[in-house]
Amino acid sequence: MAGPAVWQRPGELWRLLPAVLLGAAVVIDFSTPPTVSAAALYAAAVLTAAPLLDLRGTVITGVAAFLLDLAMFGYFGFHGTATEFSELSMVATVAMFSVFLNRLLDHLHTQLRSARDVAAAVQRAVLRDPPRASGSLRFAARYEAARTDAQIGGDLYAVVDTPFGVRCVIGDVRGKGLDAVRAVANSIGTFREAALQEPSLTALMERLERAVVLELELSGGVTGLEGFITTVVAEIPRHGDEVRLVNRGHPAPLMFLPDGVRYVDPLRPALPLGLGALGTGPEHIDTVGFPEGATLLLYTDGLTEARNREGDFYEPVQRPGLMEHARPDALLDALLADVHRHTGGRRTDDMALLAITHGAGTV
Incomplete structure (x- = not known):
């Protein structure tokens, strides 16, 4: 299930948004000095995956965001600073929260669909x-x-x-x-x-x-x-x-x-x-x-x-x-x-x- 219907209406292209954000984050990290971080885009990619993708897609996006952020630190030289650990912890935390959010939205969508089915049955009966x-x-x-x-x-x-x-x-x-x-x-x-x-x-x-x-x-x-x-x-x-x-x-x-x-x-x-x-x-x-x-x-x-x-x-x-x-x-x-x-x-x-x-x- 791909999340609530409100996100499905614009079309399947919306499901590509998490990947686009991850790609944009990588491009920004590569094209800017090491002092500039695209951590916000990694977090945004994971958060948008929760309502747009199913559970598997959300987990994959979270893992990909963490690994790409880690790879950027490795590319520019990982120094084990508090700032680096803080950024990686933030991305990991957002990824875990997105999994919870995905499950919550899926549950709400199921309830909404059930309510609509009941309403349709009432309409047919009345x-x-x-x-x-x-x-x-x-x-x-x-x-x-x-x-x-x-x-x-x-x-x-x-x-x-x-x-x-x-x-x-x-x-x-x-x-x-x-x-x-x-x-x-x-x-x-x-x-x-x-x-x-x-x-x-x-x-x-x-x-x-x-x-x-x-x-x-x-x-x-x-x-x-x-x-x-x-x-x-x-x-x-x-x-x-x-x-x-x-x-x-x-x-x-x-x-x-x-x-x-x-x-x-x-x-x-x-x-x-x-x-x-x-x-x-x-x-x-x-x-x-x-x-x-x-x-x-x-x-x-x-x-x-x-x-x-x-x-x-x-x-x-x-x-x-x-x-x-x-x-x-x-x-x-x-x-x-x-x-x-x-x-x-x-x-x-x-x-x-x-x-x-x-x-x-x-x-």
């Missing part, structure tokens, strides 16, 4: 891939965490094929860390159960609201004004060309049509899940057309709040080339590539995408 198809509907989903070393964050999505039609949800949990992951797991579990049991979207949303409020109460230390989930729930009947939407404080979905892209704004804004007690009136359900060939895109604000270096937000409705992709997976791949070009690869927030395409010819 954020399951949607079915590829259900009748004339085709699905695709993508998830990108804000941190490249994270596998899951506070965004969620799910698709459930129910007796009442296909029901989909996308949401964004306020907050980060383990509390957000718990809220994601709780919300998705509740949605999957309630989607199969509740015949109406109103009853389904009531179940979700109660689940979020209960989770906030059980978590402790979080007030109702601090913990909430913005979400969009979509219900697509098995017959007909429409989709029913409930938007609880979430970014408006996008509808990709042959003649353009538009936002599907709710007719009546509503508060996020967890804040329902502050709202007034019954749940509002928007019914919009969903013709064959159209794609409904549910997403979190990591998409529309992605900025370029000038601070400009990403605006998907101004990207007409995205409409050329008939399949939902192709659309999401093109969309992510376009976002990465816009931001230069930087990520500031989690981003979840769920595309639903209506049309038997989109396989």
